Amino acid sequence: MSVSLRGRAAIAGIGQTEFSKESGRSELQLACEAAKAALDDAGLSPRDVDGLVTFTMDSSEEAEVARNLGIPRLTLFSRIPYGGGGACAVVHQAAMAVATGAAEVVVCWRAFNERSGMRFGGAAMAGATMLPPFLDMVGPYGLLTPASWVALQARRYMHEYGVTNEHFGRISVVDRKHAANNPAAWFHGRPITIEDHQASRWIVEPVLRLLDCCQESDGGVALVVTSTERARDLRHVPAVVLAAAQGCADDAELMTSYYRPEISGLPEMGIVAEQLWRQSGLRPADVQTAFLYDHFTPFVLVQLEELGFCKRGEAKDFATVERLSIGGELPINTSGGLLGEAYIHGMNGIAECVRQIRGTSCNQVDGVEHVLATAGTGCPTSGLILGRV
Amino acid sequence: MSYRLGPTTTPDTKFFWDGLKQGKILVQRCKGCARLRHPPRPMCPHCNSLLWDTIEASGRGTLHSFVLPRHPQWPWFEGTYVVALVDLEEGLRLVTNLVDVDPAEVTIGMPVEGRVEHFDDGVSLHQFRPRSPR
Structure with a gap:
């Protein structure tokens, strides 16, 4: 007998702090603020919560979050590895818990001072005298940042399919266009042109310019997951989990999976995609809008291919500003994404997907029935399809 | 140094x-x-x-991919440097540097050859250079 997750759980609440470059308060406080905001949004109390799920990289302990919120009884607490690759997986974990009865109301969160505290962009390596073991095979040669890890793989993708940095720039233009209309976005009111993109300095030549790289942000986002039945009685239209999946492919590394016969794809996203379409019974054409994890623009193109929105090698022609912008065939990252809104490890992109289902986005897409979200790429990852009841 | x-x-x-x-x-x-x-x-x-x-390993291979990291600058590298992904003759792949080459002359698929270099701080690493095809 096969038991499907389809339709069993829903996201009933979303909450977030402001997105900044210096929050001025602890990561624990950001986590608590986001979680409380999400519960208020759902119309639930901390006393209703019995599950907590976050990222292994999150610095706030479950017990600390619970004692701050006043959650008296927890029956599920779980963490997902691989940084942003865990974004949709926290909802997957919560939905499985709800479907099996391990918990009834689960809060998923991610909160950090990634800009004012420990930055991932390599600044922390500047004073290093020794490499962490996971960087042994790449670090001594100068690959010390996520941008450089992604670029070496994306350079091969460019070579195989005739893709240029200008093709990547279209994603930046789309994200900043959407962010410009989102008051919560760091880049609110500040759209860019492709010329701005092409004039920005190289971070890793000839793959990534400054405007191909996501922001570094301080902030927190939380999501409340409960059964679809219970969610129906709460404040908002439930964002029903129609599919949720994780994926790790053969010969994977944290963000340096260079040793496979071919490195021009993202096979972990292929594993996620196959599950999402099978579980939901949907096809790419059934999706009206998506959050495609955009830490670095090249992998947004590769994701479009892995998810089946276009064929392999064709994303450079498919991914036009018109098609991916509001009013187009497949608007993506309508809150501005990680490039335009904030870098909260993808959780802000999932919150935006919930707003699209509710019909409350500041870049609302018409006639939304199904929304797709993905998580961090270049590493083991995850994905979600949300829909209406 | x-x-x-x-x-x-x-x-x-x-x-x-x-x-x-x-x-x-x-x-x-x-x-x-x-x-x-x-x-x-x-x-x-x-x-x-x-x-x-x-x-x-023979050290002989071809270039599978390469990039020129520009930012941030590290104390371990001066100016432009090439990070390379090399397909070894043995059917394996490794990350290395491509040295003694004009970055403008580097192309994917070019034949390369590696040998070990010992740096002043006691670290030993393989470094690759362009080679003439056999």
């Missing part, structure tokens, strides 16, 4: 770094199925054998 950020060796990778100290690029060969593997790991993913020895 020419120096590099050194590795943190583990029981799984010690042979590789010891090999470089002796001027050799060593790769693992499974004693169960004779397949070669890199990067180092304790178990063969094909036959699950924990037994292995090493062979010295």
